[in-house]
Amino acid sequence: MNQKREYSEEFLHKCYQDHRALWESKKPPESVNPRAVFGNNELDLRDIRVYGFDYDYTLAHYSIAVEKLIYDLGKNVLVSKYRYPEGVRQLEYNRDFAVRGLHYDIEKGLLVKMDQFQQLQPGSVFRGLTRLSREEVLDTYHSRSLPLHYVEGHLRGSFLKSSLIQKKRDHVFTPFFSDICSKEQYFRPPIPDTKMAHLADLFSLPEMCLLSQVAQYFMDHSLPYHSVMLFNDVKAAIASIHPEMHRIVGRDIDQYLIHDDRLVAFFKRLKDHNKEIFIITNSPFYFVNAGMTYLLGEEWRDYFSVVVASAKKPAFFTDSMRPFRLLDEELHTQTWGPVTELQPGKIYLEGNLRQLQEIKGWEGQEVLYFGDHPYSDLADVSLNHSWRTGAIIWELDYEIECLNSIEYKNTSGWLMVLQSLIESCQDLEEPKLREVMGQWEQERDSLRKKTKEIFNPHFGSVFRTHNNPTYFSRRLFRFADIYTSRLSNLGEYSINHTFYPRRGVLPHEYKSLFV
Numbered sequence: 001m002n003q004k005r006e007y008s009e010e011f012l013h014k015c016y017q018d019h020r021a022l023w024e025s026k027k028p029p030e031s032v033n034p035r036a037v038f039g040n041n042e043l044d045l046r047d048i049r050v051y052g053f054d055y056d057y058t059l060a061h062y063s064i065a066v067e068k069l070i071y072d073l074g075k076n077v078l079v080s081k082y083r084y085p086e087g088v089r090q091l092e093y094n095r096d097f098a099v100r101g102l103h104y105d106i107e108k109g110l111l112v113k114m115d116q117f118q119q120l121q122p123g124s125v126f127r128g129l130t131r132l133s134r135e136e137v138l139d140t141y142h143s144r145s146l147p148l149h150y151v152e153g154h155l156r157g158s159f160l161k162s163s164l165i166q167k168k169r170d171h172v173f174t175p176f177f178s179d180i181c182s183k184e185q186y187f188r189p190p191i192p193d194t195k196m197a198h199l200a201d202l203f204s205l206p207e208m209c210l211l212s213q214v215a216q217y218f219m220d221h222s223l224p225y226h227s228v229m230l231f232n233d234v235k236a237a238i239a240s241i242h243p244e245m246h247r248i249v250g251r252d253i254d255q256y257l258i259h260d261d262r263l264v265a266f267f268k269r270l271k272d273h274n275k276e277i278f279i280i281t282n283s284p285f286y287f288v289n290a291g292m293t294y295l296l297g298e299e300w301r302d303y304f305s306v307v308v309a310s311a312k313k314p315a316f317f318t319d320s321m322r323p324f325r326l327l328d329e330e331l332h333t334q335t336w337g338p339v340t341e342l343q344p345g346k347i348y349l350e351g352n353l354r355q356l357q358e359i360k361g362w363e364g365q366e367v368l369y370f371g372d373h374p375y376s377d378l379a380d381v382s383l384n385h386s387w388r389t390g391a392i393i394w395e396l397d398y399e400i401e402c403l404n405s406i407e408y409k410n411t412s413g414w415l416m417v418l419q420s421l422i423e424s425c426q427d428l429e430e431p432k433l434r435e436v437m438g439q440w441e442q443e444r445d446s447l448r449k450k451t452k453e454i455f456n457p458h459f460g461s462v463f464r465t466h467n468n469p470t471y472f473s474r475r476l477f478r479f480a481d482i483y484t485s486r487l488s489n490l491g492e493y494s495i496n497h498t499f500y501p502r503r504g505v506l507p508h509e510y511k512s513l514f515v
Contacts, residue, residue, distance in 0.1 A: 012436045023029040023417045031404040037484040039499035041476045046496045054371035055281035057393045060291045061258045067095045071206035073241035086268045098208040101458045101472025107195045109227025115465040116199040116474035118146045124459045128216030153194025162427040201373045246287040253294045262488035267303045278306035306342045310349045317353045324351035376481040396485035
């Protein structure tokens with residue numbers, strides 16, 4: 001019969017010192033290759049005959065100047081059109097405040113970071129620019145974990161078929177559900193009822209900053225405001241400035257677009273291997289043309305068999321009653337006749353995925369489509385059309401730089417060792433031993449805070465809370481077969497390369513694999 005081990009204060013201190021010495025004797029882990037392509041799902045490029053791309057933040061990588069431009073234009077609309085205080089015009093864009101993938105609680109006016117279980121990350125809940133304490137968060141939500149219906153909304157409506165209920169479960173991003181389900185599947189369209197907005201692309205960064213700074217301005221000046229009205233005004237202001245933003249960026253494209261010297265070689269290789277290539281973008285053609293000319297040269301259209309602008313995704317993927325329209329480039333207008341073929345060199349507007357596949361004869365698993373937004377770019381084509389998908393996440397460059405830093409390796413490595421030590425000794429009840437455990441737990445909390453702040457002092461990493469993936473990264477891993485920081489990174493791999501997901505260790509497998 002096994003006897004219970006007797007612990008003493010000296011024994012715990014020795015365990016700590018032994019673990020620390022053992023950890024310090026090991027070499028730090030290898031650095032992550034910033035040009036790597038990472039696999040969530042096995043993908044054999046030999047099966048891919050067709051490559052498709054979104055434009056904004058997929059083919060085109062914008063400098064921070066574009067975010068500042070969006071912020072400034074939106075801010076000016078708030079003052080000039082919505083009559084916000086003149087002092088709002090003096091606010092300055094802070095690129096270091098927020099990160100992609102946060103949620104904005106429209107009703108409560110809070111910017112929050114959540115993990116895959118809808119748990120709020122401590123220290124990452126803000127009203128305006130003011131961080132809420134743990135006690136304030138609990139007073140507000142009465143829990144650290146938010147219910148799914150609060151985060152993603154619930155559907156109001158009747159006569160939903162049982163298959164639709166399952167479809168709702170599959171489409172966990174309910175705010176987009178009414179766009180994604182085809183209208184033939186229910187008698188009355190469901191109405192999304194959500195109190196939170198998921199800010200899942202880089203264009204949302206200036207929106208988050210403006211929301212937070214204006215709220216802080218109101219609080220600092222003791223001006224009463226309604227959080228729902230503020231959200232709606234900022235969202236409308238940002239939406240209204242896109243035509244002006246397109247004109248300004250298009251005029252000085254080299255000031256706003258980051259040139260990737262490897263991109264031409266990537267497209268040339270695809271063309272040399274007889275791959276069909278297409279673009280589907282929501283941006284207007286004149287704006288795309290300016291950017292693509294800057295990125296690939298005057299003859300950029302020679303690489304593409306289909307170019308679709310003003311596509312209005314995600315409706316492009318879901319609404320089969322939106323036919324293609326041909327752009328008359330001389331008259332700068334769209335034709336009204338039917339489009340029965342999609343020709344290289346021509347520009348098409350609107351359209352829908354079903355017609356695209358019928359005309360081109362493309363079938364799901366032979367198409368690989370790249371985008372930057374897990375929902376509007378990747379979700380529907382992955383779930384309902386069997387396209388393979390790739391996500392372009394520009395923040396990976398910075399995140400990998402942080403991962404490769406000595407500070408992060410040292411801090412996170414010791415954190416994992418210390419947390420394992422706490423786990424193995426946590427059931428001790430003697431007061432002196434509990435005091436030692438309390439010291440360990442305080443050190444653990446300090447290390448967790450430090451690893452978070454290496455990425456961003458307010459919200460930490462885009463991809464991780466403390467132990468868990470973020471809400472954003474869980475969706476990314478679900479809807480993207482592969483992901484990388486930029487398209488040209490695929491040029492580092494053979495055209496016939498197979499990407500394999502890493503075999504993660506499940507909690508119940510740990511002891512059997514590591515002894």
